[in-house]
Amino acid sequence: MFRRVFNTIVEQCISESLVKGEGFAIDASLIRADASQQRASDRPIDWGSQETQSLAVKEYLAALDEQSDLNRPQKSVSLTDPMSQWSGAKGPAEFYYSTNYLIDVENNIVIDVEASPSTLKLEVATTRTMINRVEENHGLLPERLMGDTAYGAAANLDYLVNEKDIEPHIPVWDKSKRNDGTLSVSDFKWDETTNEYRCPQDKPLRHRWRNYKPDESGITKSNTMAYRSRQSDCKDCPLKQRCCPNTATRKIARSIYEDSRTVARNIVDSPAYEKSCRERKKVEMCFAHMKRQLQFTRLRLRGMSSANDEFLLVACAHNLKKLASMRGPLEPVIG
Template sequence: MMGQLDSGQNKLFYSFNLDNHVPQTHLLRGIDRALDLGDLRQHLAPFYSPIGRPSIDPEFMIRMLIVGYCFGIRSERRLCEEVHLNLAYRWFCRLGLDDAVPEHSTFSKNRHGRFRDSDVLRHVFESVLGRCMAEGLVRGEGFAIDASIIKADASRSSAVPGTDPIDWGPTAKQSRAVREYLQALEESNPVASDAAESAESSTPPKMISLSDPASSWTAAPGGPAFFAYSTNYLIDLEAGIIMDVEATPANRSHEVESTKTMIDRVEQRLCLKPARLVGDTAYGTAAMLGWMVEQKEIAPHVPVWERYARKDDAFSTSEFKWNETANEYRCPAGKALRSERRQFKNSRTHVTKADTIIYRSSQLDCAGCSMKERCCPKTPFRKVTRSIHEAARDEARRIATTSAYKQSRRERKKVEMLFAHLKRILKLDRLRLRGPSGAHDEFLLAATAQNLRRMAIRLMARDDKSEIATA
């Protein structure tokens, strides 16, 4: 006999336990175990009024945001709908079946207010990182650094040339992103009487977005140019845990400088400093290598950024032998190249604005040299430029010949895998929020979600092994 479903939707009483309807293997089970927000209210207490109507629980909002970033729900309006419908999301957010989900505008009000004022997203990120360290997922011996470009919420149609004067209108009608941009201009040039004078005093960008002027106009990935920010990851190579994240303009110099900020912040807050730092050629500049070797005593597992090779058949710089004791180079013919050939009354460093020292050969030596056509065919003497951080560059070149360096190059793929996961799984290939603060918030939440997912998977796998061993 054919059966017929009795929906039971008209029952007056139900016996329902939400916990029983969330599978033990669900990812949110592991994330809930890994997430500890016990001190969140204490951190936010100074930013709430002691009187008045009780607000929405901040832990509840943070849990909802974590759900959104862990499962690639990019819209807060859609996030509220999903939490309303999904039993696992309700369970993770500590909601009952009858509890209401707040309006999506609640997130905007708190984000632009007390969340940013208290830097609570940084607090949550570091809390999760501390749990990762407690679970043994961070070794602290080797870190890797890299950056990835994320499109800004700015259309190409809103672009205007950076050299054109822009009327941003009255302050009351400016967007948050515009006010943040103009405030940054004023802080960078306090002498200027207004933002317009500040903008004129610096080199203008090629294009500026009217909706998000702090974003950078870039064509770095290839193809048509667009507005973007860069997310910079500093990861531990043991399990690929993100140690720090920094939002910068999509510009190589800003990306490299953010490395110093993150290394110093991790050392200050977590008392961790890596023995080696792995990166690509962008981090192999002389100044960066000098900072790593001379100031931080970190082994640079980074390719050295070399000058372009000469296009003619002349001797390259590598064929000139350096003599540290004599402070001179020796050319292939055995002649000396020096930074000074006479004594000055007042000693000079001979350091250029580019932090280099130029060593020159004697014109007399070069005039009668049989190798002149291969050394300096178009000039009367040969010049060799040496960085003041050349010792650090030499150390990086020495490390590049070791087996440990080869292992570091393989391990560096972990940070690239995190960026692929960020864009394909978490769907953060384009920002929703505008301005540097918006990029900062999104990148911190995404990094927190990635660390939580990785730790949850490790914890659940550990439990499975324990159950098998017990059985």
């Protein structure tokens, strides 16, 4: 019901031409859960029989089977609202949920909102949920999406570039740069036609030097493929100490989504990105408005579905305020 109310308000904003649909920005903000630090445990918990479990606990146990990220050992699990996440990101550690906003940057209208546990991976996963839902509900697919580095994970960029044809105005999540004086991946040239890297000595780094069985993809769990140089090339190389001082050959792990990462890198180097960086801040302004003007800093209810309801209501209030302030005074009703 709350989702339908929210969608109706978004439709109203679209019909009043407050939504351009060209550029969307995405981000998440932490909201304190209604869970006390004292009612928490860092040991295996006996949740009791189904009859005695609260709705929040039942939701959590059901989600454990689906969301592997929730199975990670947490420092502390709330006994009253176990889906909330223990986090010290905002000062002293407390339990939080994340509200994820997708906004249209033209007039800061919240186009979609989704609750998630406060982990980076699950926050980023809401990108697909919200983009797909906005397309389905309102027929809107932006030309560009703005977000911070958290959204620059390779699989997320590939979803935007290849599945949705959306320009990712997002910095690439890249840990390949070395700061110890040795050669970084950027010092090697990628050759698409031969499917190999070329090192500064113009020697090849290949994924396969011999024939493998056809069913061996060579893709690692982290969705990368290893490219290696030849020992015979590196043995007497003058750059050996700067390239691979502790190993016989140089290895580069290339993401299977590297092409999408390259698209995002090229956008970051373009003049359009500067404008996107400024517009990205608008989603942070929406969160500031939510906390300062609407005074929404703590959830009243427990469990993920209740968090979703509260976040939807707050987004409704935000959009209604925008709608009222931008459309001007209404004609008085006579009679």
